[in-house]
Amino acid sequence: MKSRAVASHSALRALLKEYLIGGRALEIGPGYLPLLSPVGDSSHFIDVNRHAAQRLGRAGGEALVGSAQNLPYPPETFDLVCAFDVLEHTEEDREAFAEINRVLKGGGTFIFSVPLFEEYWSPFDELAGHKRRYQPADLQRVLKEAGFEVEKFLCPRNLLTSLFESKIVRPLVVSLRIFLALAERTAPVLVPALYLLLARSPLDQFRGVGRVPWEDGHLLGEIKEHHVLIAVCRKP
Numbered sequence: 001m002k003s004r005a006v007a008s009h010s011a012l013r014a015l016l017k018e019y020l021i022g023g024r025a026l027e028i029g030p031g032y033l034p035l036l037s038p039v040g041d042s043s044h045f046i047d048v049n050r051h052a053a054q055r056l057g058r059a060g061g062e063a064l065v066g067s068a069q070n071l072p073y074p075p076e077t078f079d080l081v082c083a084f085d086v087l088e089h090t091e092e093d094r095e096a097f098a099e100i101n102r103v104l105k106g107g108g109t110f111i112f113s114v115p116l117f118e119e120y121w122s123p124f125d126e127l128a129g130h131k132r133r134y135q136p137a138d139l140q141r142v143l144k145e146a147g148f149e150v151e152k153f154l155c156p157r158n159l160l161t162s163l164f165e166s167k168i169v170r171p172l173v174v175s176l177r178i179f180l181a182l183a184e185r186t187a188p189v190l191v192p193a194l195y196l197l198l199a200r201s202p203l204d205q206f207r208g209v210g211r212v213p214w215e216d217g218h219l220l221g222e223i224k225e226h227h228v229l230i231a232v233c234r235k236p
Contacts, residue, residue, distance in 0.1 A: 011209040012035050012084075012209055013035055013037075015111065015209075015232075016035060016036060016080065016082060016111065019079075019080050019109040019111065019232070020079060020080045020109075023042070023078070023079030023080060023108075024042055024044065024077065024078050024079055024080075025042065025043055025044065025078060025079065025080040025081070025082070026044045026045070026046065026071075026073070026077075026078045026080070026081045026082070026103065027043070027044070027045050027046075027081075027082050027083070028045075028046055028047075028068045028071075028081065028082070028083040028086050028100070029046070029047050029048070029068065029083055029084075029085070029086035029089075030045055030047060030052070030056065030084075031047060031049060031052045032052050032055065034056060034061070035082060035084065036061070036082070043060075043061045043062065044061065044062045044063070044064075044073075044078070045061050045062070045063040045064070046063070046064045046065070046066045046067075046068075046071065046072075047063070047065065047066075048065065048066070048067055049065075050065050053065045067090070067096075068083060068086060068087065068090055068096035068099060068100065069090055069091070069092055069095045069096050069099060070095075070099065071099045071100070071102070071103050073103045074103070075102050075103065076102075076103070076104065076105045076106065076108075077103045077104075077105070078103055078104055078105060078108060079104075079105055079108050079109070080104075080108060080109050080110075080111070081100050081103065081104050081108070081109075081110050081111075082110070082111045082112060083100070083111075083112045083113075084112065084113045084230075085113055085114075086112070087112060087114050088114050088115055088130045088131060088132055088133065088134070089129050089130060089131060090131065091131060093131070093132070093142070094142060094145070094146070097142055097143065097145075097146035097148070098146050098147075100146070101146050101147045101148060101235055104235045105235070106235055106236065107234070107235065107236070108234070108235050109151075109232060109233070109234060109235075110148060110232075110233040110234075110235065111230070111231070111232050111233070112230070112231060112233075113228055113229060113230045113231075114133075114134050114139065114228070114229055115130065115133045115134065115227055115228055115229075116133060116134055116135075116136065116155070116223065116226055116227055116228060116229050117133055117134075117135065117226075117227070118132075118133050118135065120133060120227055121133055134229070136219040136223050136229070137219070139219055139229070139231075140218055140219040143219075143231075143233060147235060147236070148233040148234065148235060149233060149234045149235075149236060150217060150218055150219055150231055150232075150233050151216075151217075151232045151233060151234050152214045152215060152216050152217070152231075152232050153214065153215055153219060153229055153230060153231040153232065154209070154212045154213065154214045154215060154229075154230050155212065155223060155226035155228060155229055155230075156209045156212050156228060156230065209230070214232075219231070
């Protein structure tokens with residue numbers, strides 16, 4: 001199933017396939033829009049949303065209800081772990097990074113996205129349930145403490161979001177997310193379709209994934225005026 005914006009979703013899926021050849025993968029917090037294909041026991045999912053986990057399980061993946069801070073898997077289980085728009089929602093993100101490192105095999109890959117820069121904090125972040133925005137240097141330090149090495153990173157840029165974010169895009173996205181949250185309580189069957197419509201819209205924050213060049217190595221270089229970071233890390 002395609003999700004998020006078509007171009008960005010296909011680019012992210014291609015990235016995940018590049019790092020997963022015949023191995024086992026875990027996606028944390030995919031909700032109704034997984035980037036991993038739900039295929040048997042090679043694709044695992046964990047989400048705090050019971051309805052989303054049940055749907056992923058019916059689609060063919062191994063899905064559990066739980067959080068990134070307490071992953072119910074043995075050490076060194078997965079070759080790839082990914083978490084998009086998840087870690088900024090966790091109360092204790094260091095615990096989550098450590099847990100991800102624990103369940104990842106040596107030489108395995110961790111791919112994730114997080115929002116950047118506290119100075120961009122807004123009511124959107126509060127309504128979205130964010131606990132933080134990351135400074136690149138602080139994120140680099142947290143990853144190192146957890147035992148990860150940054151291989152490469154990029155900051156996708158959505159032109160529409162860049163132009164109208166403060167006045168139009170953020171209020172619209174907040175309104176849509178509130179509506180989806182209410183819809184899930186009353187008509188959970190409709191929510192995947194609503195998410196899919198939202199994901200195909202020009203508001204998708206990952207639309208620039210297929211166009212922005214990757215940067216190698218540490219996060220301490222020049223990262224300016226970007227709201228989102230995608231990083232590829234390695235467990236030595």
